[in-house]
Amino acid sequence: MDYIHEIIRRYFNNRYSKTLETKIQHWLCEDEQVEAKDEELFHCWNEVKANVGNWEMKDSWNRIACRLNFRKTRMIRSKYGYAAVSFLFCILVASVWFWRTGEAVSTQIIATGKGEFKTISLPDGSTVYLSSSSEIIYPKEFNDTVRCVDLKGEAWFDVIHIQNKPFIVKSGCLKTIVIGTVFNVKDYQEDGRATAYLRTGAIEIVPAESPQKYVLHPGEYFAYDKETREVHVSVGEPPYLSFRHFTLEEIKNTLEKKFNVSIELDGTSNEKYTLEFDSATTVWEVLKTLCVLDGNLSWEMADDEMIIIGTVFNVKDYQEDGRATAYLRTGAIEIVPAESPQKYVLHPGEYFAYDKETREVHVSVGEPPYLSFRHFTLEEIKNTLEKKFNVSIELDGTSNEKYTLEFDSATTVWEVLKTLCVLDGNLSWEMADDEMIIIHVKTNAR
Incomplete structure (x- = not known):
């Protein structure tokens, strides 16, 4: 029928208003005169294949998908076999569009790294302020009945108003439909929430997998929880960092x-x-x-x-030392000594000490000293000083004494040795020619 041919031809040439265009889309999917419409669609399809060798189908599909307002595919029977008319129609629209215009739509992909921000001018004069670690995809020309962009991450949009040509932002979980306004959309894939804020104008938001539409007014803030799918709308500009x-x-x-x-x-x-x-x-x-x-x-x-x-904490447990210690600065830690069923929970500022020989535990409050010997043998003091000050020490003799000493961060190895010898008159020390420190133990202490 000639009128069907004319309707479809005029549709492909953009000769209808937005309202009438929508009616024609639905008309093509109705059950009336199915074979006649199929015949004309297939005629258009064959005409496209004969005239177009290659086209950028991925780019065209994104463009046409924004133009079509129906999603369901209805299977019908015709002399051409089972055909998904709505899908075929989408393909035909994309194909004939580019056959008529003689050019393929190419897309722009703009991305930012960590801490990077970019200002982007869209083909219609709208401005996008792209936040860090974000990406926006848009066509080089907005020749369709809608202006559609894809967003990953966060961006502010300052949209130019164009009559009967709405602006659509598609992100991971939201579809934001705009007439002309300034607004922000934030929808990072790894975040648990997607948000939008409207500064001026009006926007309509449709969360993913939801029939509900939310219309924001200036000054309103929209938040969508991706896990619970709960929506919260409040008044007030979002903080810089929230x-x-x-x-x-x-x-x-x-x-x-x-x-x-x-x-x-x-x-x-x-x-x-x-x-x-x-x-x-x-x-x-x-x-x-x-x-x-x-x-x-x-x-x-x-x-x-x-x-x-x-959590900031310190653990000290040298194999050769007679004690193991731990100090907790912030957070919380649980300590279980070897071969013990007892658990010790430390709180900030607590110091834990475990005697490996007696298996006694002592917990006190206060930051541990820079250098601490609590009931240390002479051998244990020697080992600690060698590690702490990167020196070599030799013991000339043995002693069964145990020493308790503490020193601050300004202490030198020489001050430790002097203090040790003052406290125990049976000890003395000297520096050998090879820079070896020798600690002597008097005979009566052996």
Whole structure:
């Protein structure tokens, strides 16, 4: 029928309004005059194949998919066999579009690294402010009835209003439909939440796998929990940096992207944190605040500029020493001595000491001294000094005495030796020609 041919031909040449175009899409999928419509569609298909050798199907598909507003595929029977008309129609629209225009749509892919931000001008004059570790894909020309872009990560959009040509942002979990406005979308794949904020204009948000639509008004903030699929809409501009019920892993990922740093988690935590910071905030202020709020956390900067968040503690257990010790600065640790059913939980500022011979345990409060001997034999003191000061010591004689001494960080090996000899009159020391330190034990102490 000539009128069917004319309707389809005019559709391919963009001669209908948006409202009428939608009606024609549905008309093509209706059961009336199926064979006549099939015949014309296949006629168009054969015409395209005869005139077009290759085209960029992936790019064209993204472009046409935004234009079509129906998703369900209806199987029908015609003299051409079973055909998925809606799918074929999409292919035909894409094919004939490029056959008529004589050009393939090419896409632009713009990405940012950690700590990198980019300003992008779209073909329609709209502006995108792409945040760190993000990616946006868009066609070089918006020749369709909609303007469709794909986003991974976060971006601010300042969209130019074009009558009957809405702007659509597709991200991992959200589809945001815009008329003309300034708004932000944040949807990193590794984050547990997707968010959007509307500054001016109006946007409509459709969460993934949800029939519900949410229309935001200026000043409203939308948050979607990917795990529970809960939606929360509030009033007020989002902070520069916001964590709402974030795990430590999610905070780590956000800080790495925002400040271009490398962070390692030393341990795990099931806690969730809610924090907000303004635009003057540094990564160090975030870390300090986090550790103040949670006494089980601490952070330090490693030699390779890696930030380590975790529990800070010290363990000292040399095989040749008679004691094993541990000191907890921040966090919480549990200690189980060898061959003991007893568990000891240390809290920040506590010092644990275990006597390997007697198996006695002593827990005290206070940071351990720089150098500490508690009931040490002369042999144990010798071993400790050799390791601590990188010296060689020889014992001239033996002693059954045990010594308790403490020294601060300014102590030298010579001060330790002098103090030891003052406390025990049976001891003396000297420096040999080969720089060996010799500690003498008097005969009556042997």
